[in-house]
Amino acid sequence: MPQLNGGGGDELGANDELISFKDEGEQEEKISENVSAERDLDDVKSSLVNESENNSSSSDSEQTERRPQPRADLESYEKAREYFTEALRRQQDGGFFKSPHYPGYPFLMIPDLTNPYLSSGALSPSARTYLQMKWPLLDVPGTAVLRDSRSPTPGQLVSGRDLDLTRSRSFFQSNKVPVVQHAHMHPLTPLITYSNEHFSPGTPPAHLSPEILDPKTGIPRTPHPSELSPYYPLSPGAMGQIPHPLGWLVPQQGQPMYPITAGGFRHPYPALAMNASMSSLVSSHFSPHIVPHHHHGLHQTGIPHPAIVSAAIKQEPNGELSPAANTKSPVSTKKEEDKKPHIKKPLNAFMLYMKEMRAKVVAECTLKESAAINQILGRRWHSLSREEQAKYYELARKERQLHSQLYPGWSARDNYGKRKKRKRDNKTDSTPEDFSARNKKPCVQYLPQEKMIDSPASSHGSMLDSPATPSAALASPAAPAPTHSEQAQPLSLTTKPDRHHHFPLLSKPSSSSSSSSSSASSSSYQPTSASGRQSTPPLLSRPLPLASLHASLLSPPSPFHQAALHSHHALFQSQPLSLVTKSAD
DNA sequence: TTGCCTTTGAAGTGC
DNA sequence: GCACTTCAAAGGCAA
Numbered sequence: 001m002p003q004l005n006g007g008g009g010d011e012l013g014a015n016d017e018l019i020s021f022k023d024e025g026e027q028e029e030k031i032s033e034n035v036s037a038e039r040d041l042d043d044v045k046s047s048l049v050n051e052s053e054n055n056s057s058s059s060d061s062e063q064t065e066r067r068p069q070p071r072a073d074l075e076s077y078e079k080a081r082e083y084f085t086e087a088l089r090r091q092q093d094g095g096f097f098k099s100p101h102y103p104g105y106p107f108l109m110i111p112d113l114t115n116p117y118l119s120s121g122a123l124s125p126s127a128r129t130y131l132q133m134k135w136p137l138l139d140v141p142g143t144a145v146l147r148d149s150r151s152p153t154p155g156q157l158v159s160g161r162d163l164d165l166t167r168s169r170s171f172f173q174s175n176k177v178p179v180v181q182h183a184h185m186h187p188l189t190p191l192i193t194y195s196n197e198h199f200s201p202g203t204p205p206a207h208l209s210p211e212i213l214d215p216k217t218g219i220p221r222t223p224h225p226s227e228l229s230p231y232y233p234l235s236p237g238a239m240g241q242i243p244h245p246l247g248w249l250v251p252q253q254g255q256p257m258y259p260i261t262a263g264g265f266r267h268p269y270p271a272l273a274m275n276a277s278m279s280s281l282v283s284s285h286f287s288p289h290i291v292p293h294h295h296h297g298l299h300q301t302g303i304p305h306p307a308i309v310s311a312a313i314k315q316e317p318n319g320e321l322s323p324a325a326n327t328k329s330p331v332s333t334k335k336e337e338d339k340k341p342h343i344k345k346p347l348n349a350f351m352l353y354m355k356e357m358r359a360k361v362v363a364e365c366t367l368k369e370s371a372a373i374n375q376i377l378g379r380r381w382h383s384l385s386r387e388e389q390a391k392y393y394e395l396a397r398k399e400r401q402l403h404s405q406l407y408p409g410w411s412a413r414d415n416y417g418k419r420k421k422r423k424r425d426n427k428t429d430s431t432p433e434d435f436s437a438r439n440k441k442p443c444v445q446y447l448p449q450e451k452m453i454d455s456p457a458s459s460h461g462s463m464l465d466s467p468a469t470p471s472a473a474l475a476s477p478a479a480p481a482p483t484h485s486e487q488a489q490p491l492s493l494t495t496k497p498d499r500h501h502h503f504p505l506l507s508k509p510s511s512s513s514s515s516s517s518s519s520a521s522s523s524s525y526q527p528t529s530a531s532g533r534q535s536t537p538p539l540l541s542r543p544l545p546l547a548s549l550h551a552s553l554l555s556p557p558s559p560f561h562q563a564a565l566h567s568h569h570a571l572f573q574s575q576p577l578s579l580v581t582k583s584a585d
Numbered sequence: 586t587t588g589c590c591t592t593t594g595a596a597g598t599g600c
Numbered sequence: 601g602c603a604c605t606t607c608a609a610a611g612g613c614a615a
Binding site: 344346347348351352355358367369370371372373416418 | 607608609613
């Protein structure tokens with residue numbers, strides 16, 4: 001993937017990405033996105049209706065009633081979107097986005113980035129961290145855009161609730177993150193709230209400069225530690241020190257940016273602190289002087305990283321994260337375990353995407369039910385371009401990397417059983433009929449044969465689009481290329497003839513279930529695979545909900561997708577039956 | 586109050 | 601190595 005190559009062609013790649021980002025079609029995309037959202041919603045609802053049609057004769061009028069918000073809102077959304085898009089473009093043309101500073105993050109989704117982490121009214125620490133860590137400069141335009149865009153008509157754009165948010169900024173800084181769910185979120189709300197929360201008007205991100213502007217006076221001042229967002233902030237007590245994996249964020253004078261449990265880190269990670277990708281990130285683009293210095297070892301915000309959900313942290317301000325619990329007696333060990341912070345799994349690519357896009361989807365439709373929203377998001381995920389998905393895969397990879405550095409001993413296993421065991425009822429032993437009856441009303445029967453053939457390409461769009469290992473440049477030589485990021489690039493089959501070296505990546509071991517052995521897609525994804533191994537594309541790992549399949553078929557594929565669909569159509573021609581069988585399940 | 590729903594992906598377990 | 605399970609987020613909803 002040239003655009004991800006960290007090596008030469010940096011600027012070229014950057015320009016390419018810039019073009020991509022600035023694509024004139026962006027607005028159309030946004031518009032069609034709204035339309036798509038409506039369609040998604042319709043799909044979901046109709047599938048819901050279908051599911052329940054046996055026990056309810058939902059009329060069209062009912063559907064109409066349940067339909068999301070009035071078109072008038074959409075129109076205003078469109079105008080607002082255009083306004084922002086135009087503003088953003090102007091900013092970009094102004095030179096802010098001339099080139100990505102980090103080839104691995106060429107997707108300057110500043111506006112989008114604002115969304116996700118605002119889904120609950122607050123920019124999550126991780127989001128801020130991503131902004132800080134990964135786009136330390138790139139978010140400047142975003143901020144500027146926000147400011148510039150908002151400034152002309154603040155009264156129009158900032159709702160009273162958002163103003164309330166502004167007033168409640170102190171809560172953020174006092175580590176009380178309000179959870180404000182915008183029932184009917186204005187499309188601009190995410191940006192506004194984002195700004196309110198983190199980048200208040202006239203307040204550039206703290207990381208941009210050692211000093212920030214006082215929100216009240218506008219006078220530059222030294223950032224208060226609480227305004228700086230560590231990535232995995234841990235409570236200071238009993239903590240060692242860890243150089244941040246992104247070196248440019250690490251204070252230069254040995255000040256620990258990311259303290260960590262003593263047990264968690266036995267030594268600093270100079271090697272881990274900067275791998276190839278990170279160094280490319282750091283390189284000449286981000287000189288350390290932009291990094292705010294922290295003058296004490298305490299972490300800055302006290303806001304626990306989302307990965308840490310711990311009563312211990314809440315209850316023990318001194319944050320005795322005691323991994324040493326295992327050295328104590330069984331009784332105390334149990335106690336300690338109870339106190340032990342619950343370190344959450346790092347978010348995967350889709351989760352990151354969900355966080356980012358949820359608010360958007362919620363804003364675009366009146367759906368509040370996460371299950372339905374997630375269905376939409378799932379389909380949108382499939383419809384994402386390879387590059388877009390690659391961004392999230394890379395993001396997730398970084399997150400995992402950082403997570404593993406911060407919690408070396410942590411295992412996903414640690415969280416097993418932390419939740420109440422999910423009621424698996426009869427899923428495993430249910431017959432396919434049971435499954436379909438219990439979960440989704442089969443939609444395949446309504447699909448034209450051709451679409452059924454196409455469906456895998458469409459419904460497994462992320463496979464089509466899923467990134468290969470984001471890039472060799474990004475993949476840290478120090479960090480073994482994780483298999484999770486080794487996504488196939490089926491499109492390369494047709495559009496990137498020189499990419500067949502990615503095919504071995506197709507051999508990513510299936511992580512799960514059902515459809516692997518008979519998956520038509522799996523074979524079609526590696527027609528020329530050097531591995532020759534029949535692997536299951538991740539997206540085929542579980543039966544595709546038929547409603548989703550149906551809906552995704554109805555969703556107009558992007559040009560990228562269309563090309564992929566075309567090629568895959570041909571590929572699937574040889575084995576359409578197994579697909580149909582799969583779908584029919 | 587608690588768990589389910591729903592999505593994808595990562596990682597763990599068991600055979 | 602494969603199949604399967606669990607968890608991560610989210611918030612409405614049902615029990």
